[in-house]
Amino acid sequence: MIAVLLILVPLLTGLITFFIKDEKAARFWTLLSSLGTLAVSLLGLTVMKSAADLHFSAPWIQPLGTTFTVGLDGLGQVLCLLTAVSYPLVVIGTWQSSYKKASNYFALMLLAQAGLMGVFVALDALVFYFFWELALIPMYFLCSQWGGEKRIRVTFKFFIYTFIGSLLMLIGILYLQSLTPDHSFSLKSFYELQIPYNTQVWVFWLFFLAFAIKMPVFPFHTWQPDTYEQAPTGTTMILSGVMVKMGLLGLLRWILPVMPMAVDHWSYFIPALSLIGLIYASLIAIRQDDLKRLVAYSSIAHIGMMVAAVFAVNQYGFQGVMIQMFNHGINIIGLWVVVEIIERRYGTRKISELGGLALQAPVMTIFLVIIALANIALPLTNAFVGEFLMFNGLFNIQNQYYLWLTIMAGMGVILGAVYTLNMIRKVFYGEARTGLVAGGDLKWSEQLALGIIVILIFVGGVYPQWLLNITESASTELVNKMEIIRYVAKP
Amino acid sequence: MNALILSAALGVIMMFSGILLKSKSAIRMLAIAGAALLLLVNLAEMNGMVLFHVNTRGMIVFDQFGLLFNTIAFACTLLYFILSGKDMEKVGNNFSDYFALIFFICCGITLTSSFKSLLILFLGIEIISIPLYILTGSDKKNLKSNEASLKYFLLGSFSTGIMLMGIALIYGTRGSFDVARLFGPGEVPSVLLMAGLLLLLFSMAFKVSAAPFHFWTPDVYDGAPTVFTSYMATVVKAAVFIAFIRLFDEGFGFLHPNWKIFFVIITVATLFIGNITAVFQQSVKRMLAYSSIAQAGFMMLALFAMNTDAKEGLLLYTTAYCLATIGIFAVLVRMKDYTFDGFNGFAKHQPLLAGVLTVFLLSLAGIPLTGGFIAKFYMLKAAMGASQGLGLLIFAVLMAAVSVYYYFRVIQAMYFKEGEENARIETSAGFRYTLVLMAALIILLGVFPNLLLGFFYF
Numbered sequence: 001m002i003a004v005l006l007i008l009v010p011l012l013t014g015l016i017t018f019f020i021k022d023e024k025a026a027r028f029w030t031l032l033s034s035l036g037t038l039a040v041s042l043l044g045l046t047v048m049k050s051a052a053d054l055h056f057s058a059p060w061i062q063p064l065g066t067t068f069t070v071g072l073d074g075l076g077q078v079l080c081l082l083t084a085v086s087y088p089l090v091v092i093g094t095w096q097s098s099y100k101k102a103s104n105y106f107a108l109m110l111l112a113q114a115g116l117m118g119v120f121v122a123l124d125a126l127v128f129y130f131f132w133e134l135a136l137i138p139m140y141f142l143c144s145q146w147g148g149e150k151r152i153r154v155t156f157k158f159f160i161y162t163f164i165g166s167l168l169m170l171i172g173i174l175y176l177q178s179l180t181p182d183h184s185f186s187l188k189s190f191y192e193l194q195i196p197y198n199t200q201v202w203v204f205w206l207f208f209l210a211f212a213i214k215m216p217v218f219p220f221h222t223w224q225p226d227t228y229e230q231a232p233t234g235t236t237m238i239l240s241g242v243m244v245k246m247g248l249l250g251l252l253r254w255i256l257p258v259m260p261m262a263v264d265h266w267s268y269f270i271p272a273l274s275l276i277g278l279i280y281a282s283l284i285a286i287r288q289d290d291l292k293r294l295v296a297y298s299s300i301a302h303i304g305m306m307v308a309a310v311f312a313v314n315q316y317g318f319q320g321v322m323i324q325m326f327n328h329g330i331n332i333i334g335l336w337v338v339v340e341i342i343e344r345r346y347g348t349r350k351i352s353e354l355g356g357l358a359l360q361a362p363v364m365t366i367f368l369v370i371i372a373l374a375n376i377a378l379p380l381t382n383a384f385v386g387e388f389l390m391f392n393g394l395f396n397i398q399n400q401y402y403l404w405l406t407i408m409a410g411m412g413v414i415l416g417a418v419y420t421l422n423m424i425r426k427v428f429y430g431e432a433r434t435g436l437v438a439g440g441d442l443k444w445s446e447q448l449a450l451g452i453i454v455i456l457i458f459v460g461g462v463y464p465q466w467l468l469n470i471t472e473s474a475s476t477e478l479v480n481k482m483e484i485i486r487y488v489a490k491p
Numbered sequence: 492m493n494a495l496i497l498s499a500a501l502g503v504i505m506m507f508s509g510i511l512l513k514s515k516s517a518i519r520m521l522a523i524a525g526a527a528l529l530l531l532v533n534l535a536e537m538n539g540m541v542l543f544h545v546n547t548r549g550m551i552v553f554d555q556f557g558l559l560f561n562t563i564a565f566a567c568t569l570l571y572f573i574l575s576g577k578d579m580e581k582v583g584n585n586f587s588d589y590f591a592l593i594f595f596i597c598c599g600i601t602l603t604s605s606f607k608s609l610l611i612l613f614l615g616i617e618i619i620s621i622p623l624y625i626l627t628g629s630d631k632k633n634l635k636s637n638e639a640s641l642k643y644f645l646l647g648s649f650s651t652g653i654m655l656m657g658i659a660l661i662y663g664t665r666g667s668f669d670v671a672r673l674f675g676p677g678e679v680p681s682v683l684l685m686a687g688l689l690l691l692l693f694s695m696a697f698k699v700s701a702a703p704f705h706f707w708t709p710d711v712y713d714g715a716p717t718v719f720t721s722y723m724a725t726v727v728k729a730a731v732f733i734a735f736i737r738l739f740d741e742g743f744g745f746l747h748p749n750w751k752i753f754f755v756i757i758t759v760a761t762l763f764i765g766n767i768t769a770v771f772q773q774s775v776k777r778m779l780a781y782s783s784i785a786q787a788g789f790m791m792l793a794l795f796a797m798n799t800d801a802k803e804g805l806l807l808y809t810t811a812y813c814l815a816t817i818g819i820f821a822v823l824v825r826m827k828d829y830t831f832d833g834f835n836g837f838a839k840h841q842p843l844l845a846g847v848l849t850v851f852l853l854s855l856a857g858i859p860l861t862g863g864f865i866a867k868f869y870m871l872k873a874a875m876g877a878s879q880g881l882g883l884l885i886f887a888v889l890m891a892a893v894s895v896y897y898y899f900r901v902i903q904a905m906y907f908k909e910g911e912e913n914a915r916i917e918t919s920a921g922f923r924y925t926l927v928l929m930a931a932l933i934i935l936l937g938v939f940p941n942l943l944l945g946f947f948y949f
Contacts, residue, residue, distance in 0.1 A: 064868075
């Protein structure tokens, strides 16, 4: 029931939002709706934890062998919680921004949330594909309608890119379905499949391309900086904070347990790709002048690290990735909120045109420094826990190759510190530039959003046990599943 | 049988209504009532109420598959009359004759969906084609319309000749027109039979505008009055596809491995040419012409696969495709400017119509939640079931991704570009509600395809 509610609440409230013509009312309604979703998500975490509450299944298209099956496991819980938490933060963080045709904007945002929730709870491949696309369509309209100058071209590139990926995934899904003995799309039947080694090795790519484009992993990332730059910031927050996790969820739920031998086969190639992406994106981030592009490249770098840890295939790596998915979402939304405030207040995102903001806005500076430190995973911040576990996962593979990969990942983290601290130094300290209009310090809504984010950062850093508890069973299960299948497959 | 006789009678009635009824709206109402009646009697036949009993000596058999397609075709015709009936007035003076011709086409459709003999197939195809030649040239003072009509007529008769030749060769080897007795299991096909089969294949591919027999399509669709292009590209094409799959399933099913390779070639060529050429069009009308070729390529996947999924999927596909395309054409007819730029700022002036058009375009592109997705999905699933379909499938989805480019160009123009006043069009409330109904049907089909598929399983 919880899983269905997580989709239905944003879906229905989103449809209603289309008809709320007043901007303030629409914004308030969206906040209410997102708080409602958050309440449902928390309910699923605390009170209604039984399997009967979390799972739901109903016949859908019988001739095709698909049922509307949704449910929450540990991984789904974390991602749904992230989605549910980030929406109120996005609404509050951009409270001061005003949009043309605001009702449509907020309605599409909520519909996108419904799509995202659907992806995270779907336990049937066709349902998964359905929501995978549904999350994309509102995003397409949001970015093309409310984005920057080059929005139409850039968003279209993004759309075509992801659409090609997802169509290939559709073929992969169909292929796996044709292999199942009962011709079913359910995740359970997929898990029971025993696919020959040679088949796995190429079917893997049909799925992985879709996920790699979404995350994005190194050679498929070219849509991402442009889209993040051109999209309205509220949408970018969702894109980078939540939507990229669709790809990681796809990896963890739809590739690893289904095609474990292929994961083995490609476990040298893909981590190398993603870590090249990590170094490459960090190096580019150092040279960026535009704040939005800087954060965008930093996001590529973080995702690269997570993908590499997934392919390490062990408990530490999985749990680290699951925790990091949540924390990365929170941190990057915090960064975007600050970028949005700077842009609205000073009319520019160029680092070279900014400087000495700490004098004008000391409170904002404190918030940003904390978020930035979390972004480079300093101890006591939330990202440290995840990053530490991921390093542990990579290092635990007793293998020369992975040792070098770990060293590469370490280099990436150092580079991350370089561009983040450099940005802080240039934008907030140093000489105040003339021509910057004094905009005063933060408004109440911005303080509220950033305050919540900072609290989440410290809670996640000092007491991460609650997150570890949620993800523990899921990651153990994943490890076991892969071990069993490997064992069965290689007698 | 109900629909066959009634549609022929309605055609005659409509011809005389031009003399008896003076007001144009009365003629239109009569035609709409006629289409509704046609739909009703066909539904009645689906439920076992056969009004006319004629001994056809097994040449026509009205089975569930054919009747279901008839229902879809007549429903689309009804919607088409409601949406575009008024626009036919602008084409020429012989208002009532246009309706009469379309009813004759309906008569041909009933034949092509239910034939059991090659003779009836030929009759059906001809009864469909000849009114189309006339409708294409109905804008008499327009040079392009005349040219299109002549082109269509010449090429069409040529392909009819090829079809007759094929039928003659097959008759020569088998001594029968009966589709069921064309080829049995375990037989060895003679050269003559194979030649006849190929000739039939080519002529049918011509009628559904599959590449490399598609060259007439863009010119004819572009030259014909837009109202009639709408009907030609949707219901008629779907009907010929149904005939196509019936012929090759029932007649040559056992020869499947022999002719499969031809379908692979035709499908790949159709998908490629249709999609790639559509990308470069500047006129939405011409883009839709090429898009109809591209969609035909996707429907060809059903012929390639030739299993139960394929037949069900083809019905779904035709439904989703017809609804969406008729809807887009209905709006396009009323636009002053047929180019992509003509749609600039459309969403600002006509928010409702823009929303509905978006649903239609998303459906054609095959985005989930629309009927178009389920239809494409069925095609892919069917082809996956057939052996050696994987490469073809990957090619098909890559082409589907290309198709997104030109469908979304319209959406981009409507929503994200500033436009002038020429995006303003006049619509009545009935027109808008019908379009909304069609969009709702498409979404319903996309979420609960069971509603249509259920007909196969009761």
